[in-house]
Amino acid sequence: NAGVTQTPKFRILKIGQSMTLQCTQDMNHNYMYWYRQDPGMGLKLIYYSVGAGITDKGEVPNGYNVSRSTTEDFPLRLELAAPSQTSVYFCASRTGTGSYGYTFGSGTRLTVV
Amino acid sequence: AQTVTQSQPEMSVQEAETVTLSCTYDTSESDYYLFWYKQPPSRQMILVIRQEAYKQQNATENRFSVNFQKAAKSFSLKISDSQLGDAAMYFCAYPGTASKLTFGTGTRLQVTL
Secondary structure: OOOEEEEOOEEEEOOOOOEEEEEEEOOOOOEEEEEEEOOOOOEEEEEEEEEOOEEEEOOOOOOEEEOOOOOOEOOEEEOOOOHHHOEEEEEEEEOOOOOOOEEEOOOEEEEEO | OOEEEOOOOEEEEEOOOOEEEOOEEEOOOOOOEEEEEEEOOOOOOEEEEEEEOOOOOOOEEOOEEEEEEOOOOEEEEEEOOOOHHHOEEEEEEEEOHHHOEEEOOOEEEEEEO
16 A cells, blocks of 8 residues: 555664664655654654755754655664653655645654663 | 644543634745644544635535634634544644644543543
8 A cells, every 4th residue: 555654663772772763655755754752742853855865854853863865765763762762753755746745654652761 | 933832732522512623823924734633542643634825715524624714823623523533632733844744732632422
């Protein structure tokens, strides 16, 4: 099925470990985004990309890195995990033509202990 | 920077009744979109309704409608004939530059029998 695929769905990290959250979309969307959602809060933008090879910081980029080597993939890298990065992470992409809208992945629940 | 404000952390409605969720936003743009998203316990982000600012007519999707007041920068969501399945977090969102979505902090809707 077409959409945004995020892996893994759940992960527990120890403080100081690193990991990559994967995000893939098969809709040929140029715009892709990474958000984090802390308990009881709205989503906050970490990084975004307007096309392959182009990335930029969002509201809360510290402790994260991204890359966009292809249109389909937009991985989020966590270096030196900290408890403050315990959150649910969402990847999203935006339709550029026709009906204006966004497609969200199902989220990754990350716990740093 | 754009801001989106949801002033009702929690709301409760009886089944079959009507409830209105409030949202205000700040922008200097004249043409834009606004969104309401529903997030059930599954945490999936589900688009409820979309409004285009240049359209005078308020958007409607079945039991969901909006009251869009452009001059007041207000975008409230009305849910009619509430159902148990409507219980969820509801987020108002505004896409700014590069279509980056800014979310409100959300309103938790409870539906009682």
